[in-house]
Amino acid sequence: MDLGVxxxxxxxxxxxxxxxxxxTNPVSNVTQxxxxxxxxxxxxxxxxxxxxxxxxxxxxxxxPTLLEWAKGSDDLSLFxxxxxxxxxxxxxxxxxxxxxxxxxxxxxEDLFDALGDDYNSFEDFDNEVEKSLLSEILKxxxxxxxxxxxxxxxxxxxxxxxxxxxEVSADGTGFAFGDATPTTASTITADIDAKNGxxxxxxxxxxxxxxLDFIALLGSDDLATTVTSSPQLxxxxxxxxxxxxxxxxxxxxxxxxxxxxxxSYFNPATVFAPxxxxxxxxxxxxxxxxxxxxxxDTDEEKELLSEILxxxxxxxxxxxxxxxxxxxxxxxxxxxxxxSVIGTDNFVIGDAxxxxxxxxxxxxxxxxxxxxxxxxxxxxxxxxxxxxxxME
Numbered sequence: 001m002d003l004g005v006x007x008x009x010x011x012x013x014x015x016x017x018x019x020x021x022x023x024t025n026p027v028s029n030v031t032q033x034x035x036x037x038x039x040x041x042x043x044x045x046x047x048x049x050x051x052x053x054x055x056x057x058x059x060x061x062x063x064p065t066l067l068e069w070a071k072g073s074d075d076l077s078l079f080x081x082x083x084x085x086x087x088x089x090x091x092x093x094x095x096x097x098x099x100x101x102x103x104x105x106x107x108x109e110d111l112f113d114a115l116g117d118d119y120n121s122f123e124d125f126d127n128e129v130e131k132s133l134l135s136e137i138l139k140x141x142x143x144x145x146x147x148x149x150x151x152x153x154x155x156x157x158x159x160x161x162x163x164x165x166x167e168v169s170a171d172g173t174g175f176a177f178g179d180a181t182p183t184t185a186s187t188i189t190a191d192i193d194a195k196n197g198x199x200x201x202x203x204x205x206x207x208x209x210x211x212l213d214f215i216a217l218l219g220s221d222d223l224a225t226t227v228t229s230s231p232q233l234x235x236x237x238x239x240x241x242x243x244x245x246x247x248x249x250x251x252x253x254x255x256x257x258x259x260x261x262x263x264s265y266f267n268p269a270t271v272f273a274p275x276x277x278x279x280x281x282x283x284x285x286x287x288x289x290x291x292x293x294x295x296x297d298t299d300e301e302k303e304l305l306s307e308i309l310x311x312x313x314x315x316x317x318x319x320x321x322x323x324x325x326x327x328x329x330x331x332x333x334x335x336x337x338x339x340s341v342i343g344t345d346n347f348v349i350g351d352a353x354x355x356x357x358x359x360x361x362x363x364x365x366x367x368x369x370x371x372x373x374x375x376x377x378x379x380x381x382x383x384x385x386x387x388x389x390x391m392e
Contacts (some may be wrong), residue, residue, distance in 0.1 A: 003049065017049040063195045066100050067093040075201065078108040078122070085122040087136040092142070098197040099143040099150040101166070101177055103205045104188060111205045133214050136161055140179070140208045148199050164208045179206040219366035226367040227273050230248060232374065235279040236309075238293045243306040268317035269370040272336075272349055273377040274356065282378040287391065304387055307332050311351070311381045317370045320363035323347045334381040351379040 004016030006027065013030040029046035035042040038154070064072060067089060071080045079102050083089045092100070103111075112119045119125075125134050139160040140201040143150070146158065152175050156165040167178030169250075176184040185204035192199040221229070228237035239245075274282075285291045296305045310332035325340040325347070337350035339357060358377035365372040 004259040008037055008045075013043075013090065015045055015049060017047075023333065059240045063193055065093060065195045066095060066098065066197050066199060069192060070100075070102060070193050070198045073201075075104045076102050078105045081122050082108065082134060082138060085125055086131055086138050088135060088138050095142070095196050097145055097150060098160075099145075099152070100197060100199050101141040101143065101185070101202050101206065102199050103141070103185070104201055104203060107185075107203055107205045111207075118218075133211060136208060136210050138207065140164055140166065140206050161208055166206060177202060177204075177206060180209045180212050181207055196285065220366070220368045223269060223271060223370040223372065224369040226365060227271055227372050230273070230365070230374070232275045232277075233273050233282075235276045235293060236273055238308055239279070239305060242293050242296060243302055243309060245306055245309055270314045270316060270318040271370065272312045272314075272360075272375045272379060273365075274312065274358075274375055275361070278358075278376050278378045282380075304384060307334075307381060308378065308384055311336070311379050319366075319371055320347070320373065321362065333383060334383075336379055349375060349377075351377075351381060352382040352385050353380055 006014040006016060008014065013033065014027045015030065017029050020250035028045040028049060030043050030045050032044040035044070067083070070076045070083060070092070080089075083092055112121070122134070125131055142160040143157050143166065144160060146153070146319045152168050154168055154170055154175075157168050159166055167184075169176050169178060169184065171184075171186060174187045174190050176186050178184045182205065185202040185206055187200050188203055189201040192201070220226070224240075227233055228240060279293075283292065283295070286295075293305070296302055311330050312333055313331040314328050314336075315331065323338055325338055327335045327337050329335050334352070339348050339350050340346075341348060346360070348359050356377060358375040358379055360373045361376050365374065
């Protein structure tokens with residue numbers, strides 16, 4: 001039986017046995033050389049060397065696992081790094097059986113291009129938001145067996161990403177795979193046999209809808225910028241500036257990981273944003289001494305205005321479809337009431353006045369770290385009611 005001897009560029013010596021496939025680690029390293037004995041020399045190696053006869057006699061399964069295919073294939077090096085970055089290597093290794101659609105390196109380079117200049121490698125996926133997204137993308141490439149089979153069948157295929165299907169189609173030479181984008185992935189190498197499943201190398205990273213939403217958010221403004229740049233919210237923007245809340249407003253509605261290379265907002269927020277007309281109504285209610293935000297010129301008035309503004313911010317990203325009737329605590333630590341309009345799907349917002357509610361005139365102005373609902377009334381906490389009553 002012959003053994004292959006390899007001397008690396010660094011001068012290390014490796015011995016190759018009959019397992020042959022790179023993914024099964026056929027190479028043993030000489031860890032300690034030239035141990036002389038009376039009748040010869042001993043070289044210590046880090047692997048039991050297997051001749052062909054032993055493999056056949058003992059019926060060893062020398063096929064690589066799904067993870068070994070990923071880590072041992074030159075064209076899947078980025079796929080292997082992605083699994084490690086997302087913390088999924090162990091989960092892939094422990095799969096009993098599955099079909100893995102493995103994007104080649106060029107496919108991941110194309111993904112980096114689509115994400116923009118801030119993403120050049122998986123080192124840029126350096127916060128929990130991005131790693132969670134990467135995990136979702138990778139799970140979308142794992143097809144568990146259907147009816148105990150990993151064979152591909154034309155039609156929708158279940159993935160490890162819950163409630164997200166990959167569309168399998170025939171493209172003349174094999175199978176193609178559709179995701180949430182208009183472009184399908186083609187098969188480069190099909191039906192690679194692994195110990196715990198099958199690998200297909202594909203030419204595109206498949207993207208679930210969550211990935212498309214993330215890409216869209218990358219190009220959007222943060223919540224503070226979105227709210228203050230709207231033409232019908234100019235007085236709100238002026239109020240934020242007057243109370244020195246422009247920066248604080250952003251800090252409250254999004255917590256940024258300063259160690260991350262990209263944005264990372266862990267506390268998204270919902271803002272009920274009063275229109276200019278709503279502020280004009282407030283000035284009228286306050287009396288002739290209040291004609292604009294500039295009228296709030298004492299420390300007491302600015303503190304009141306600040307509390308009013310924070311009374312419009314709620315922790316969590318609550319789209320209009322997710323609004324539920326009930327009391328909600330705002331960032332100011334005072335409650336507002338979300339009231340269901342009987343007989344409709346609409347909601348109104350109640351404050352401490354207990355008489356006139358605010359209507360949502362424009363719902364779901366989305367930003368990358370939250371959502372704003374434009375309303376037609378300035379919400380007033382009890383402190384504002386007390387202030388108005390003291391003026392009388």
